[in-house]
Amino acid sequence: MDALPAKAVGFTGRDDELRALLDAFDPSAPERPAAVLVAAVSGLGGIGKTALAVEAAHEACGRGWFPGGVLFVDLHGYDDDPVTADQALEALLRALGTAPEHIPATADERAALYRSTLAERARERGAVLILADNASSPEQVRPLLPGDTRHRLLVTSRNKLPQLGARLLPLNELTPQEAYALLDRALWIADPSDSRVADGAEAAAELASRCGHLPLALQIAAALLVLDRDKPIAELAAELTEFRDRLTHLDDGERSVRAAFDLSYRRLPPEQARLLRLLSLAPGPDVGTEVVTVLTEADAPPTRALDALTRTHLVERGNGRGRWRLHDLVRAFGVGVVAGDAALVEEGKAARGRVLEFYYRWAKAADDRLRWLPGMPEPERFVDRAQALGWLDGERAGLVAAVQWAGEERYADTAVRLAECLAEYLEWRRSFDDWITVGRAAREAAHRAGNRLGEGIAWNNLGGALRQAGRAGEAIDAHTRARDLHRAAGDRHREGIAWGNLGLALEEAGRAGEAVDALTRARDLIQAAGDHHGEGIAWNNLGLALRQAGRAGEAVDAHTRARDLHRAAGDHHGEGTAWTNLGNALWQAGRAGEAVEAYGKALETYREFEDWYRAGRTLHNLALAHEVAHRPSDARACWLQAAEAFTRADAPTEAAQARDSADRTNKGPDPTPPPTPITP
Incomplete structure (x- = not known):
């Protein structure tokens, strides 16, 4: 008796999961709780549950673990007319050799006969493996539990089935490496000379990503490539770029990702179906329960519905407890469902x-x-x-x-x-x-x-981002646009802020003279608006440009004014920034001792605020000061502390540079060490 389907052609990956199943089947394993009588493989439609179960069953049989044979039954759990437990028992009894006229009419009698027949089979031939594929509920499976502990029951389902007391094995999508291997193997099986995957590894990785590393989607993509031998992988990947149309392309005429998901979706109660649709419209890769509650306009978090969708694998746990995510292709499915109904579109927009x-x-x-x-x-x-x-x-x-x-x-x-x-x-x-x-x-x-006000603010913020990203030329253009918009609107205060950011971008571009002019204009406009805190920022920025222009004495005065204004406003962090830049100006003015003292004040502030990037920059400056003063051990200590601070700030380049500087400390100081400025 062997009713196993053939192995999936091109099966690849799943090494860990295969080992886990074989471990559950192994008759020589140490005595364990009865839970190992059942292994339940669960996962999203198209994730490869049946392929893994069949692969494990063939491997177990090949090792001689089930001399009594294998029984296979497809429960069609997500079809319109699923197989009932009674029908499954009848099919299994027939496979065990029971004559139709001897099969009882009632479910309990059938289950009893099934268990006694399996017990007799165990005595005569040995253990039997029962593979119940595509179950949708515990009720379909529970009557199929074998009574004899030598037998094993393996269940696959789109739902987790904790009620069975089974060893649960949830399947996730393939790893990028496994997905690549699946594509390569599928094309090689069809034509050993087809090297499109190997020749276009980057395009293949992109295609696998567009398929969400879902085995069904990857198999369909491979079939489409096999059908069109001249089609570049990059072309198919490009066709899958459009999110809403992705599932339209993932259809090879026989298999369809959309159809696989639709089987699960149609079984959902209305509340869960609505939640799935709304989650597909949520922003970002995952969302917290609070956002889910807002999406659904509920009075309380829809915890029960979320848990139910998680059991069906349509929703997955996100990055952290209380966060939820959808597989990319499930999200695309949900978006498609919404797009096909005007009422759902309006619900989604709301x-x-x-x-x-x-x-x-x-x-x-x-x-x-x-x-x-x-x-x-x-x-x-x-x-x-x-x-x-x-x-x-x-x-x-x-x-x-x-x-x-x-x-x-x-x-x-x-x-x-x-x-x-x-x-x-x-x-x-x-x-x-x-x-x-x-x-x-x-x-x-x-x-x-x-919205001219909003546009001016957006240009200003965009300019700040571009400058920080090292794109000073684009930043100058952005801040110029912001300045002109605010000037046209007669908003002198915001015009002053734009002038200030324009000055920083000009300074970054090495245009010190223009920067001083722009920052002086900014200071005057902000001062006239009565914004004392903003004036402190303007003085600090002006000091940076003055120092770059070689006017160190004026820079010292500017940063001193900035420090005092920030202190008066209670802006302790801004005061720390002013201390750093005051230290730089003092350094340039030849007042090294005062500079070191200023850096120390700044460092205290940055550590208090856990501003590790600016702390790293300040430690960089302190290390340079110690090197010039011929204090190599102090310099090395600062470099190492700077590396640690940059690491905490997720600035690996700066951290590596600080470590390199620590290594070369004993070789002598940089002849012209430039301290690094810090902007507010």
Whole structure:
């Protein structure tokens, strides 16, 4: 008796999972709890559950573990007419040799006969493996449990089945390496001379990514390539680029990813189906329970529905507890379902609007906390900087994605305001790529809407991101546009801020004279507006340009003014920045002892704020000062501390440079060590 299907052609990967199943089957393994009587392989439709189960069954039989034979039954759990447990028992009894007329009519009698027949088979021939494929519920499977502990039952399902007391083996998508191997092997089997995967490894990796590393999608992609021998892999990958149309292409006429997902979707209760659709519209790679609650407009988190969808593998646990994600192709499926129904489209747009308003409210509160100074109103929700940064860190990907909804008119205004709230945070975390993305989306949306104020702010923030990313020329253009927009609107205060950022970009570009002029203009405009804190920033920036222009004495005065203004405003971090730059100016003025003292003051502040990047920059300057003073051991200690600070700031290049400097310390100081400036 051997009813196993043939092995899947081109089966690859799954080494760990295969070992886990074989370990559960091994009759020579030490005595274990009865749970090993059942192994339940679960996973998303198309994840390769049946292929793995069949591979494991063939391997186990090849090792002689099941001399009594193998029984296979497809329960069609997700079809319109699934196989019932009674029908499955009848089929299994027939396979065991029971004559039809001897099969009882009732379920309990059939189950009893099934167990006694298996027990007799165990005595006469040995253990039997029963493979129940494609189950959708414990009720389909529970009557199939063998009574004799020598037998094994292996179940595959799109649902986790913890109720069975089974050894659970959830399957995830393939690794990138396994996906690459699957594509390569599939093309080689069809034609051993087909080297398109090996010749285009980068394109193959991109294709695998577009397939979400899902075995079914990869097999379909491979079939499409086999059918069109002249089709470059890069061309097929490009066809899968458009997210909404991806599932349309993943169909080879016989197999379809959309059809596989539709089987699961149609079985969902209305609440779960709605939640899946809305999750497909959520921003970012994963979302927290709080955002899910906003999406669904529920009074309380839809925990039960989320847990149910997780058991079906349509929803997965995200990056951290209380976070949720969809496989890329499930997300594409959900987006497609929504797009096909006008009422669902409107429901989805309303849900996105709620999420955007939610994000704006709390990003504004977090931004207020990051900018908070004594005397200001207390922001909502966040009691300190750490709490605000923690929330922003957790939601960053979603926040950045939500800003990009600005392309739709109904979201543009809120998205532009949200982008403004993220500038301080993204600069603090040195997430310059995200900052540029957010700035561009806001700028374009504000321009289309005729929102000149929002456009000017967006240009200014975009310029700051470009400058920090080392693109000074583009930053100059951006700040010039911001300056002109604010000037045209008669907003002298914001014009002054734009002048200040333009001056920093000019300084970065080596245009010190123009930078001094721009920053002087900024200082005067901000001073006239009565913004004493902003004036402190303007003095600090002016000092940087004066020092670059060789006017060290004036730079010392400017940074001293900045330090005092920041201190008066209660801006301890800004005061630390002024101390650093004052140290640089003192250094240039030949006052090295005072410079070291200033760096020490700055370092205390940065450590207090856990501003590790600026701490690293300050330690860099201190190390240079010790080298010039012929204190190599102190210099080396500072270099190593700088490397540690840069590492904590996720600045690996600067960390490596600091370690290299520590290694060369004993070789003598840099003849002209330039201290590094720090901008507010």
